[in-house]
Amino acid sequence: MATSLPPIDWEAESYPAYPDFAAIPFFAVFFLAVRFLLDRFVFEWLARKLIFKKGDEKLDPTTYAGKRKIRKFKESAWKCIYFLSVILAIHDASDVFLELGKISKYSGHELLADVSFLVFVSSWVLLRLIYYPFWILWSTSYEVVLTLDKEKHNFDGPIYYYVFNILLFSLLVLHIYWWVLMYRMLVKQILSGGHVGDDIRSDPKLRNMRCC
Template identity: 50%
Template sequence: MESLYSSGGVRNLEASIAAWNFQIAVYFAFGFFFLRLFLDRFVFQRIAVWLLSTASSAPIKMNDASTRAKLVKCKESLWKLLFYGACDIFVLKVLFHEPWATDVKLYFHGWPNQELKLPIKLYYMCQCGFYMYAVAALLAWETRRKDFSVMMSHHVVTIILLAYSYLTSFFRIGAIIIALHDASDVFMETAKICKYSEKEFGASVGFSLFALSWLLLRLIYFPFWIIRATSIELLDHVDMTSAEGTIMYYSFNTLLLTLLVFHIYWWYLICAMIARLLKNRGQVGEDIRSGKVSVTLFKLGFESYVGCVVWRNH
């Protein structure tokens, strides 16, 4: 794929071809909408009912408001676990065969004329389409939570980062960044599902793995390897004497630093949850930032955040 800019910072006339690729992302977004409708009705509903029924010896009351709300949240987590898990398996299999995946010095080697292989292209469009869908779902479908504005900002920044890194041929490092983030989300959704089904040990283990992966991948590897590469290694490939090269360099790094700010913000919440986890002797405990959106949600007592899992005990 031709990049948005040549190595000298001159706009490539064939860049419009890359922009048309985002039609695929739109198709993915609509596809996710209909896929989730189907899975919610015919698959996730049955799984969620089974999970909740295993948490109690008595039959679950489907006409109970708190039960219905818990089912909705459980189905949300099943959907996200399916997506993040499938994407992580796919991209790890692809990256396993790429020499640049484990060498930061190769992230920009040959840029901007790096070969864009079909699996990476589909992975990019799939992720971009998912976050397009996620914005719409956040507005009109999923449970409205107190950190709505933060979640929306995160989704928008992610879409911009995906599109910008694709158009500028930074798709190598972009694929690594997405894979790092999806790994933590797999543990997060697993922990939430365990909590909904009252599997306290599974919830505690899942949350612990989630917190550990967050620390290692998003607060250590992401800033000290990824952002360091985009701040230092990229200078050898971008013409900083040109206005376009300078704008590209600072725009990309600003987006990554914005993402890091989100990571630090949610890490604060995770640390608070760890403290409560220890206080409650291994049980994922009280919500530190719950918001009353409705009586149903207030009674249910479950709150989740992009990148952080928090629950409130009754």
């Protein structure tokens, strides 16, 4: 006898439940295992294949510099895969191109690195300086007031509203600050003939740009 699925009430509110926390250890172990397997059997092989060319005596995977380059390549490769997979599109869509640019730089593909950095900057402006404030913040600061059930959330509603919007607007300030740093780096890239430096994180001010 065929059974039909119960209808979904899309208007119903859903809140986190304590049993949901049971999934956290599973995901923690899952991502650790996936990264270990990719590092060991995919990224290591790929780094050696792309970075170290035959006949190039300057690049040796057994030296400290060679091992460091492999480690940085594997780190960026994992981030690129990770951002493509369980992540918020507004922020981490840009970081896919950032990590792709670093992978390209480590493996000696200068043109792809330059293009990836330009796409990264363009997507940053589009997603974090235009879409984020004019759509996301507009929704969380204005539209939510029109849809919130003020009688049901008379006490906790204002608390959540101000706390989360303060955090979201603070993030916008960081977006603008990071854009100023990227703009300076873009000018340096143009003045240097269109090439990204050895590591686009080499500027100490840009090293923490992936914190949010």
